[in-house]
Amino acid sequence: MPVRLEELTMNDIPAYRKVYTQLKQDIKEGHYAPGTLLPTESELEQRFSVSRTTIRKAVELLGNEGFLKKTQGKGTEILDTSTTQRLNHLTSITETLTSKGYTVTTRGMSIEWITPPEHVADALMLSPGSKVYLVQRVQYADDRPIALMNNYLRANYVPGLEQHVNRFNSLYTFLEQTYHIILLHAWERLSAVAADFIESQILQIPLGSPLLCSKRISHIEQGPFEYSIIKLVADKYEYSVYLEGRA
Numbered sequence: 001m002p003v004r005l006e007e008l009t010m011n012d013i014p015a016y017r018k019v020y021t022q023l024k025q026d027i028k029e030g031h032y033a034p035g036t037l038l039p040t041e042s043e044l045e046q047r048f049s050v051s052r053t054t055i056r057k058a059v060e061l062l063g064n065e066g067f068l069k070k071t072q073g074k075g076t077e078i079l080d081t082s083t084t085q086r087l088n089h090l091t092s093i094t095e096t097l098t099s100k101g102y103t104v105t106t107r108g109m110s111i112e113w114i115t116p117p118e119h120v121a122d123a124l125m126l127s128p129g130s131k132v133y134l135v136q137r138v139q140y141a142d143d144r145p146i147a148l149m150n151n152y153l154r155a156n157y158v159p160g161l162e163q164h165v166n167r168f169n170s171l172y173t174f175l176e177q178t179y180h181i182i183l184l185h186a187w188e189r190l191s192a193v194a195a196d197f198i199e200s201q202i203l204q205i206p207l208g209s210p211l212l213c214s215k216r217i218s219h220i221e222q223g224p225f226e227y228s229i230i231k232l233v234a235d236k237y238e239y240s241v242y243l244e245g246r247a
Contacts, residue, residue, distance in 0.1 A: 015048070015050045015051075015054045016050075016054045016055075016057040016058045016061075017058075017180040017182055018048070018180055019044070019048050019050060019054060019055060019058035020057075020058040020061050020062060020182060021176050021177060021180050021182075022048075023038075023044075023058060023059075023062060024062060024065075024067060024176065025176075025177060027062075027067050027068075027078060032078045033078065034078050034079060034080035035077065035078065035080070036077070036078050037074075037075040037076060037077055037078070038059070038068060038075065038076040038077070038078060040075070041055050041056070041059075059076060061182065063076075065090075066079060067079060090172070090183050090185070090186055090218065091172070092170050092171055092172040092173070093139065093147055093149070093230060093232070093237075094139065094169050094170035094171070094172075094173075095170055095172065095173065097139075097141050097146070097237075098170075102141040102142050103141070103142055103143075104139060104140065104141055104169055104170075105139075105140045105143075105169065106137050106138070106139055106140070106166070106168075106169050107138050107140055107145075108136075108137065108138040109135070109136065109137045109138075109165050109166050110134075110135070110136040110137075110165070111133060111134070111135050111136075111161055111162045111164070111165045112133070112134045112136075112162070113131055113132075113133055113155060113162060114131065114132060114133075114134050115129070115130075115131060115132075116130075116131075116132045116134075116152055116227075120132065120152045120227050123217050123224060123227045124152065124154055124217075124224045124225070124226075124227055125223060125224055126154070130154075130155075131155045132152045132153060132154060132155050133152070133153045133155050133158060133161045133162070134150065134151070134152055135149070135150070135151040135152075135153065135161075135171060136148075136149065136150050136151075137149040137171075138202055139169075141236065144204075144236070145202060145203045145204055145233070146203075146232060146233050146236050146237065147230055147231065147232045147233070147237075148199060148202060148203065148230070148231045149171075149228070149229075149230045150228065150229045150230070151171055151226055151227075151228045152226065152227040152228070153225065153226050154224075154225050154226075157179065157181060157220070157225060158175070158179050158181070164178070181220060181225065182220060182221070183218045183219065183220060183225070183226070184219055184220060184221060185218075185219050186216050186217060186218040186219065187216065187217045188214060188215065188216040188217075189214070189215045189216075190212060190213065190214055190239065191212075191213045191215075192210055192211070192212065192213070192234070193210075193211050193213045193231065194208045194209070194210065194211070195207060195208060195209045195210075195211050195231075199211065199231065203233055205233060209233070209234070210234040210235075211231045211232060211233065211234055212231070212232045212233075212234045212237060212239075213229070213230070213231050213232075214228070214229070214230045214231075214232070215227075215228070215229050216228045216230075
């Protein structure tokens with residue numbers, strides 16, 4: 001049995017997370033064009049009324065995610081992330097499809113406060129009796145169903161989540177902007193499964209059609225936060241992995 005983390009209440013959001021979220025949103029929305037330089041640390045200190053240490057921590061996170069590149073003697077450059085997928089970086093299915101030019105919509109969403117199955121509680125290192133939010137969605141790409149999504153989230157970090165049903169497409173972007181949740185790393189396992197009757201009906205594919213099944217445990221600074229099970233129509237989605245050298 002894994003060691004379980006103590007339940008944590010949602011305290012004041014650290015300043016660096018607020019800065020990180022706002023700068024990331026500014027980059028995604030084009031307020032900072034690729035190839036230009038991020039404002040100086042002094043300018044960002046004044047804008048956000050925080051310390052230089054806070055600014056540096058937020059900028060470091062954005063650099064790790066491939067949004068920024070710091071060059072000695074030049075400054076911090078905004079990188080172009082619109083045309084290529086950032087391999088080995090945490091992205092949602094929605095973000096990946098959108099970056100490839102698809103129009104992504106959510107048709108059908110449910111958010112429930114539940115006692116999770118045992119394997120989910122173990123993955124999230126929850127204490128007995130702890131609750132999670134289960135977010136269920138059907139995702140469409142260019143008006144065709146492509147994915148069934150089940151995301152289990154530690155409830156203490158996202159209070160009132162059920163009030164946001166049908167108000168977002170990308171869960172990760174929503175969590176960043178609304179709850180200032182920063183996903184640091186994840187473990188993901190991929191497998192091939194056959195669509196059962198209900199899945200085939202929802203995804204509008206023949207019974208037994210191949211699906212790509214992704215199971216992912218995503219971590220925040222305090223520990224595991226999300227356990228997701230996502231099933232995608234196999235002939236409409238692909239994963240690309242960069243490999244280098246031999247051990």
